[in-house]
Amino acid sequence: MSQSTQAASEFTNVVRPPWWRRGALAGQSAYVLAALVVLVAGIWIIAPVFMTLRNLGNIATNFSFVGLMSLGETLVIITGGIDLSVGSVCAMSAVAMMMVLRLLVHTPLAEVPLLTLALAVLVAVALAVVAGWVNGLLVADLRLSPFVTTLGMLSVCRGLTFVLTQGRPQYPTGPDVAVFIHLTKGTVLGVPVQVVYLVLMALLVGLVLRHRVWGRHLYAIGGNAHAAGLAGIHVRKITISVYVLSAFFAGLTGVLMAGWLGAAPANLAMGYELHVIAATVIGGANLLGGVGGAVGAVLGSVLIEVVRNGFVLIGANAYWEQVFVGLIIIAAVLVDQVRTRRMT
Amino acid sequence: MPLLDMQGIGMDYGAIRALGRVDFSVEPGQIVGMMGDNGAGKSTLVKIIAGNFLPTHGQVHFDGHPVRFSNPEDARNAGIEVVYQDLALADNLSGAANVFLGREMRRRIGPFQVLDHVGMSRRATELFRELRSETRADDLVRSMSGGQRQAVAIARTRLAAAKLVLLDEPTAAISVRQVAEVLDLMRTMRDHGTAVVFVSHLMLHVFSVCDRITVLRRGEKVADKRIGATTPEEVTALITGALETA
Numbered sequence A: 001m002s003q004s005t006q007a008a009s010e011f012t013n014v015v016r017p018p019w020w021r022r023g024a025l026a027g028q029s030a031y032v033l034a035a036l037v038v039l040v041a042g043i044w045i046i047a048p049v050f051m052t053l054r055n056l057g058n059i060a061t062n063f064s065f066v067g068l069m070s071l072g073e074t075l076v077i078i079t080g081g082i083d084l085s086v087g088s089v090c091a092m093s094a095v096a097m098m099m100v101l102r103l104l105v106h107t108p109l110a111e112v113p114l115l116t117l118a119l120a121v122l123v124a125v126a127l128a129v130v131a132g133w134v135n136g137l138l139v140a141d142l143r144l145s146p147f148v149t150t151l152g153m154l155s156v157c158r159g160l161t162f163v164l165t166q167g168r169p170q171y172p173t174g175p176d177v178a179v180f181i182h183l184t185k186g187t188v189l190g191v192p193v194q195v196v197y198l199v200l201m202a203l204l205v206g207l208v209l210r211h212r213v214w215g216r217h218l219y220a221i222g223g224n225a226h227a228a229g230l231a232g233i234h235v236r237k238i239t240i241s242v243y244v245l246s247a248f249f250a251g252l253t254g255v256l257m258a259g260w261l262g263a264a265p266a267n268l269a270m271g272y273e274l275h276v277i278a279a280t281v282i283g284g285a286n287l288l289g290g291v292g293g294a295v296g297a298v299l300g301s302v303l304i305e306v307v308r309n310g311f312v313l314i315g316a317n318a319y320w321e322q323v324f325v326g327l328i329i330i331a332a333v334l335v336d337q338v339r340t341r342r343m344t
Numbered sequence B: 001m002p003l004l005d006m007q008g009i010g011m012d013y014g015a016i017r018a019l020g021r022v023d024f025s026v027e028p029g030q031i032v033g034m035m036g037d038n039g040a041g042k043s044t045l046v047k048i049i050a051g052n053f054l055p056t057h058g059q060v061h062f063d064g065h066p067v068r069f070s071n072p073e074d075a076r077n078a079g080i081e082v083v084y085q086d087l088a089l090a091d092n093l094s095g096a097a098n099v100f101l102g103r104e105m106r107r108r109i110g111p112f113q114v115l116d117h118v119g120m121s122r123r124a125t126e127l128f129r130e131l132r133s134e135t136r137a138d139d140l141v142r143s144m145s146g147g148q149r150q151a152v153a154i155a156r157t158r159l160a161a162a163k164l165v166l167l168d169e170p171t172a173a174i175s176v177r178q179v180a181e182v183l184d185l186m187r188t189m190r191d192h193g194t195a196v197v198f199v200s201h202l203m204l205h206v207f208s209v210c211d212r213i214t215v216l217r218r219g220e221k222v223a224d225k226r227i228g229a230t231t232p233e234e235v236t237a238l239i240t241g242a243l244e245t246a
Helices: A002-009 A029-046 A053-078 A086-104 A115-140 A146-165 A177-185 A193-211 A213-223 A225-230 A235-261 A272-282 A294-314 A319-340 B042-049 B072-078 B095-099 B117-130 B146-159 B176-191 B203-209 B232-240
Strands: B004-013 B016-026 B031-035 B057-062 B065-067 B080-083 B106-109 B112-115 B164-168 B195-199 B212-217 B220-226
Touching: A029 A294, A029 A319, A053 A086, A053 A193, A053 A213, A053 A235, A053 A272, A053 A294, A086 A115, A086 A146, A086 A235, A086 A272, A115 A146, A115 A235, A177 A193, A177 A235, A193 A213, A193 A235, A193 A294, A193 B112, A213 A225, A213 A235, A213 B095, A213 B112, A225 A235, A272 A294, A272 A319, A294 A319, B004 B042, B016 B042, B016 B057, B016 B220, B031 B042, B031 B176, B031 B203, B042 B164, B042 B195, B072 B080, B080 B146, B095 B117, B095 B146, B117 B146, B146 B164, B146 B176, B176 B195, B176 B203, B195 B203, B203 B232, B212 B232, B220 B232
Parallel strands: B031 B195, B031 B212, B080 B164, B164 B195
Antiparallel strands: B004 B016, B004 B057, B057 B065, B106 B112, B212 B220
16 A cells, blocks of 8 residues: 555655645545534533533434434435435334324233334334335436425325324333334443434444445445446435435434424424434535445534533523534535635 | 457438448557548447447357357447547546446445445546546545546546447547547557557547557448558548548
8 A cells, every 4th residue: 555655755746735625624524624623612611511411412312313314314315315205214114103003002012021112113214215115216217306205205105104193192011112212212331322212323324335336325325326336326216225225324313303202293304304414515525426424424513412402501592503504514515615625 | 350240230210321331340458549520420430339338230249159148248248338528427436436436345243235436446446546547535526526526437447447439529528638638548548458448539539549540431431541541631632522432
């Protein structure tokens, strides 16, 4: 390696990028992390209650939900697509899970420990996957625009959620409720269990993106789908797979949210798609495709949640929170633009 | 014996004849320039060689065997690679990632197959060195010059150990200095024994690297000459039709 870099530095026609465009600073994550440190320090000084375990736990729980969905969204955005349906799919899965639990509670299946819980989770996630698969088919086979397709799916899934529940919140029932609550509301070594799920999933997504052929091909499709096709990459299959995975993460998040809340209201995660996309973009994903990562998605989610929490703690007018989050999104895109502007 | 030998190749779309009955051949280690005005049949012929179209008439032999390429994979498997005019590279990936796109090197870690980043970077660096191109394997293609991008695209063909490389207008949209680089890349390929078909309408470039030149006009081959036996003036006349054949 060192030998090849040495040889390369002798090239006359290639300029080595300046230090601030190399290594860790080449990505967006370093800048988001820096912004995060500044924000945390600022909020901590103004409102010391920020740094209490209880508050940090609250923040962590909240950003875990957005973070998990952002992981799936990141995969879609890397390929140059977008998934607006995550919030609705999340609600549909949560509600479906509660309804399956209630359906099964008086059947003999309820006698078997954990069986009803497993079935309910399975149905919830399967339903999400079907929604994602339909998104994928419409985008990959019928060449519909991802924006419009998933906007439609947003409405379809939210509508179905209201139709199924008639607008009434659904509650977990049956013999496995205690286990369910434990798995979704508990802590592991003092860390909220949602954070554990997020970290595990982020690790998995990050490793796959960086080190697996499938991950490499996502970036290739986002960079130049035509070239990817000519190189023999299965563009169609991979495109479908990212929509399925995005919906999978949304469904999983729905299950976790329902457990944490102890209920699944029909308006669960309403408008979350905007937080999710914002987190992904703040983390450095480019809506034009080809750029993005798991670390960025998580950092973006953390940043948004810290801002929202900080606003409340500082006692600022809560209406300004949205304005501030919006400005951060724009600032993030601006930093990204300046950072990657082509060297001449 | 020619590497690629096409006899009486024709392409009819219903009553419309896109390509007459053309003979075309390429020897190993030879650069053949293919010239002609827009609509002369160049791209039809190139697409037949690359497996995009099956010709409606004629016989193709490649490497001594009769072949029928019904899709680009067939042609690629036989040892024919195409460098497209737009180069078909992913700007957001490194040179090495582009060279290996679709045929990534992998290694095992426990039960998992993972990308061999170091191996690919090293092999790509070797390929660029073979091509005598100053291209860093780990640079993003986005930050590369036109000549370096050509090197990446051509390195892809060397990775596949292609016997025949088709270059579609590789010098049309790049600067003078980069043109020199690309023409050198072609000479290097020839020196390695690869046959090259250079599709271009830039007389100067064709005359500076090609061993032979084939001129098409309105779907017919109007000339096929050694480069020393013709002149740019004659070829221009052949392309425009001022001269019927030569």
